[in-house]
Amino acid sequence: MPDALFLDFDGTLVEIVGRPDAVAVDPSLPGILTRLRERLGGALALVSGRPVATLDGFLDPFSGDAAGLHGVEHRIGGHFFPCDPQAHPALRRGVDRLRDAVAGWPGVLVEDKGCSVALHWRLAPGHAAEAHRLMQELAGDLGGSYRLQGGKAVAEILPAFAGKGPIIERFMQEPPYRGRRPVFIGDDLTDENGFAVVNHLGGLSVRIGGGESIAAVHLPDPTSLRAALARWAELGRVDLG
Numbered sequence: 001m002p003d004a005l006f007l008d009f010d011g012t013l014v015e016i017v018g019r020p021d022a023v024a025v026d027p028s029l030p031g032i033l034t035r036l037r038e039r040l041g042g043a044l045a046l047v048s049g050r051p052v053a054t055l056d057g058f059l060d061p062f063s064g065d066a067a068g069l070h071g072v073e074h075r076i077g078g079h080f081f082p083c084d085p086q087a088h089p090a091l092r093r094g095v096d097r098l099r100d101a102v103a104g105w106p107g108v109l110v111e112d113k114g115c116s117v118a119l120h121w122r123l124a125p126g127h128a129a130e131a132h133r134l135m136q137e138l139a140g141d142l143g144g145s146y147r148l149q150g151g152k153a154v155a156e157i158l159p160a161f162a163g164k165g166p167i168i169e170r171f172m173q174e175p176p177y178r179g180r181r182p183v184f185i186g187d188d189l190t191d192e193n194g195f196a197v198v199n200h201l202g203g204l205s206v207r208i209g210g211g212e213s214i215a216a217v218h219l220p221d222p223t224s225l226r227a228a229l230a231r232w233a234e235l236g237r238v239d240l241g
Ligand SMILES: O=P(O)(O)OC[C@H]1O[C@H](O[C@H]2O[C@H](CO)[C@@H](O)[C@H](O)[C@H]2O)[C@H](O)[C@@H](O)[C@@H]1O
Pocket: 008, 009, 010, 011, 012, 015, 016, 017, 018, 019, 020, 021, 023, 047, 048, 049, 050, 111, 118, 120, 122, 151, 152, 153, 154, 156, 188, 190
């Protein structure tokens, strides 16, 4: 059965760095993704917590199918299904509240993604507990339409329906993904939900780096994944043997 490949971005295709805007993309990566996508008959999608537009900016000139904000928005076959921040007035007020609350916490970063918001403390580990508590409070105040998502030195608030598993399932119902074996590669807590779905569908889950995971296979780091992707672009299939 041919493969359908789903790839996380931060910590998977690129190394984790101090700030969200400081990511360095290996110059070979856009070309590798373009070739691999062609060899997979188009069945390659990014599945990330980032907005789709941010992924496009980092990976230019590569641009293909993608799910952004953990599946809140997605693009498939050139059709973009966006999220309108104006449909989330309570969240927008919450972003203002967050900015005010962390104004005196140097190194704590608010990443406003329109329909979701992330609070980062990688550069300010001493504020981790209070930053996490702040996000828990805000998520509680926003009620059941939103949920809290943990990650690497980050907590995010996003619409409750969103998750990497559901959006992978959605892609798998559409051509060119339908009828293929889903392979999902990720590195973080939010990716476990995607691993559960591909495991259930009889696919392959691959975790980058260590840590407890339900993934079937582990690769050590983004460098080793990029080397594997280049090889798969020649082979035209995923090969972890
Ligand atoms: O689903 P992903 O593509 O893995 O995105 C998850 C979040 O990644 C980003 O934050 C993480 O990477 C940053 C840059 O290396 C790092 O500074 C931060 O500590 C990490 O948590 C991104 O900023 C978030 O928006 C994504 O949701």
